[in-house]
Amino acid sequence: xxxxxxxxxxLEAEHExxxxxxxxxxxxxxxxxxxxxxxxxxPLSVQLLMPLAGSGGVTNVFESLSDVxxxxxxxxxxxxxxxxxxxxxxxxxxxxxxxxxxxxxCNILKVNDGTLMTTLTDISRQVEAERWARQNxxxxxxxxxxxxxxxxxxxxxxxxxxxxxxxxxxxxGYAEVDVMGQTLDQFYAPDDVDDYRCxxxxxxxxxxxxxxxxxxxxxxxxxxxxxxxLVAILRENDGEF
Numbered sequence: 001x002x003x004x005x006x007x008x009x010x011l012e013a014e015h016e017x018x019x020x021x022x023x024x025x026x027x028x029x030x031x032x033x034x035x036x037x038x039x040x041x042x043p044l045s046v047q048l049l050m051p052l053a054g055s056g057g058v059t060n061v062f063e064s065l066s067d068v069x070x071x072x073x074x075x076x077x078x079x080x081x082x083x084x085x086x087x088x089x090x091x092x093x094x095x096x097x098x099x100x101x102x103x104x105x106c107n108i109l110k111v112n113d114g115t116l117m118t119t120l121t122d123i124s125r126q127v128e129a130e131r132w133a134r135q136n137x138x139x140x141x142x143x144x145x146x147x148x149x150x151x152x153x154x155x156x157x158x159x160x161x162x163x164x165x166x167x168x169x170x171x172x173g174y175a176e177v178d179v180m181g182q183t184l185d186q187f188y189a190p191d192d193v194d195d196y197r198c199x200x201x202x203x204x205x206x207x208x209x210x211x212x213x214x215x216x217x218x219x220x221x222x223x224x225x226x227x228x229x230l231v232a233i234l235r236e237n238d239g240e241f
Contacts, residue, residue, distance in 0.1 A: 028120035034076060036062035036116075048104065048120050052094070061118055068092055069106070076108060076116060083110050091127075092120075103127045155231070157241050159183050159202040173220030184231075189216040189224050205231045206241065 028045035032038045037060055046058055053064040062073040069092045079086045086108035094102040105121045151171040156162040160183055164176040172187060179186055184198045192215055204211040210232035217227040233241055 028118075030058075030061050030118040030120070032061050032116050032118065033114060034110075034116060036060040036073065036076070045120060048122065061116075065092065068094055072106070072108070076110075079110055081110065083112060086110055086116070091123075101127075153179070154234070155184075155202075159198060161186070171219075172217070178220065184229065187217045187227070187229075189218040192216040201229070201231060205233060209233050 023042055025042055025044065028048050029042045030038055030045050031040040038058055041058060049058045049061070049064045052067065053059075058064050062076070065072055069090070072087070072090070075087050075090075088107050090106040090108075092104040092106050094104065101124065102122065103124045105123045107119045109117045111117055149171065151168040152165050153161050153168055154163040160181050161179045162181075164180055168179060169175055174186070184201065185193055188197065197213070197215070201211060201213050210230065212228060212230045214226070214228050216224055217229075218224050235241060
């Protein structure tokens with residue numbers, strides 16, 4: 001009797017620990033039948049699904065998501081293995097809000113012949129950040145390839161050009177073969193070059209994080225123009241320039 005009591009208490013403690021995990025989990029967790037009938041879900045799942053499920057409550061996970069992700073039911077029913085991942089990281093876009101859309105990441109795991117475990121994670125902020133990153137990349141790419149009065153390039157730690165962009169050729173007439181591996185001296189007008197201008201510019205950039213200098217530059221065809229050159233530091237993951 002004592003041994004049975006100890007086992008029962010141990011199982012009860014594990015059950016309480018599982019319930020606490022479910023309740024406090026930062027993701028939605030749903031246990032259902034293969035047809036989606038819910039027999040257990042945590043509070044966050046209710047919070048995420050109630051706007052879709054309406055007054056009837058969340059009784060079937062596939063029905064609750066039918067308007068925004070009707071494909072989930074088919075994914076589950078067509079999964080014939082005894083157990084395994086039905087879907088992983090499946091994006092579900094809910095009704096767009098005024099400020100931003102709500103996007104869920106859905107994972108469905110078939111545990112056995114009669115049980116599915118579904119997790120729902122709100123990834124709206126991540127998706128929004130990725131969208132802005134793509135927009136910014138497109139915006140910068142547009143600048144790099146279309147402007148005529150700016151040139152963009154990167155320098156290595158020694159101040160030598162290590163990447164070339166078409167904007168350089170549009171402004172200066174120099175092709176990639178002309179500038180790769182060269183210093184900023186390549187662009188200065190011959191009568192405005194001294195041995196200290198470029199090293200000093202790089203040194204001040206290292207000290208201040210960025211530095212601007214104004215000087216006369218010259219295009220490949222010999223035409224002079226007044227220029228403002230800004231150099232800013234980019235750091236590698238290890239902190240190197």
